[in-house]
Amino acid sequence: MAMRITGTFLDEISHDIPSQNWGPEEWEREFQVMQAIGIDTVVLIRCGYTRWMTYPSKVLAERQGCSMPPLDLVDLYLGLSQKYGMDFMLGLYDSCDYWLNGQYQKEVDLTRQVVDEVWRMYGDRPAFKGWYLSQEVGRKEPQIVELYRQIAEHCRSVSGGLPIMISPFVNGVRRPHLPEQAMKGLTGGMLPAEHRKAWEEILDGIADAIDILAFHSGGAGWEHMDEYLAANTKVAHDRNLKSWEAVECFDRDTRIFFPPIKWEKLLLRLEAAERAGVEKIITFEFSSFMSPNSCWLSGKNLFRRYCAWAGLDWREIES
Numbered sequence: 001m002a003m004r005i006t007g008t009f010l011d012e013i014s015h016d017i018p019s020q021n022w023g024p025e026e027w028e029r030e031f032q033v034m035q036a037i038g039i040d041t042v043v044l045i046r047c048g049y050t051r052w053m054t055y056p057s058k059v060l061a062e063r064q065g066c067s068m069p070p071l072d073l074v075d076l077y078l079g080l081s082q083k084y085g086m087d088f089m090l091g092l093y094d095s096c097d098y099w100l101n102g103q104y105q106k107e108v109d110l111t112r113q114v115v116d117e118v119w120r121m122y123g124d125r126p127a128f129k130g131w132y133l134s135q136e137v138g139r140k141e142p143q144i145v146e147l148y149r150q151i152a153e154h155c156r157s158v159s160g161g162l163p164i165m166i167s168p169f170v171n172g173v174r175r176p177h178l179p180e181q182a183m184k185g186l187t188g189g190m191l192p193a194e195h196r197k198a199w200e201e202i203l204d205g206i207a208d209a210i211d212i213l214a215f216h217s218g219g220a221g222w223e224h225m226d227e228y229l230a231a232n233t234k235v236a237h238d239r240n241l242k243s244w245e246a247v248e249c250f251d252r253d254t255r256i257f258f259p260p261i262k263w264e265k266l267l268l269r270l271e272a273a274e275r276a277g278v279e280k281i282i283t284f285e286f287s288s289f290m291s292p293n294s295c296w297l298s299g300k301n302l303f304r305r306y307c308a309w310a311g312l313d314w315r316e317i318e319s
Helices: 024-036 058-064 073-083 104-122 144-159 180-187 192-206 225-237 263-276 297-310 314-318
Strands: 007-010 041-044 087-091 128-132 164-166 212-215 242-248 280-284
Touching (some): 024 314, 041 280, 058 104, 073 104, 104 144, 128 144, 144 164, 144 192, 192 225, 212 225, 225 242, 242 263, 263 297
Parallel strands (some): 007 041, 007 280, 041 087, 087 128, 128 164, 164 212, 212 242, 242 280
16 A cells, blocks of 8 residues: 555645635644544645735734734644644745745845744744745756755754755646657656756755755656656655655646546555655645545545545544
């Protein structure tokens, strides 16, 4: 049997999936479900994004004009993580502006202030076990190495060395029914050897500043998936980084963006991650696409198929 999912992102600020509008009661019920299926790690994908934020940040309100949230989700998630025995990793702010428009130092300086603020507010919480750098890339973008390094080093110094994770995407071949040359021309993606070389170069500049490399490989395509995942594991292990895989539980192949993934496809991704030798499987994103509490009815069905495969009693968990 392939490895089980033991971690998930928490995506309460997003640009491409809807909010489920949960409050404390719904989130507690969700943490109970996650604990029941063996999830021991939750990663807040972003504490802030553009003008939105998950906690009452004076820094982001003053500098970015962000709206004060009606509920402090960071506080809520930390409390629930402690109650249900999970490690919580905090994702940082993503302006979706400065670093994408050549102003990387402005992104770094703002993020450092956010790091200082959240550590003052929540650093003494027992469940706070690490950091997630929210800027996601698939290739060596201009100045991304310096951005990652500066933010990671600040997180490490502020928190006394808590683990730091990045989750790049595989900018790969997404049309496996076409010849490789045609696929590359149509998508702008990188073939597995190019992907490995690009990430060798990036990691050579930041490997001593991070701890966990958790690729999400939905862009790999089906035909080349094993090659990309093997490259991911190799570039991580060659640099003494933990190799995780962020298996996507949403479907990229449909014309609707994005529904829960077909169970057969999720199983194929889990099996591929197992073959690649990753150390842990997390997912994006359990609550929206795979939970019995999801606003998608097909998410509940996906949960039941996963539980049956994993030898878990979904009826007992849902009751």
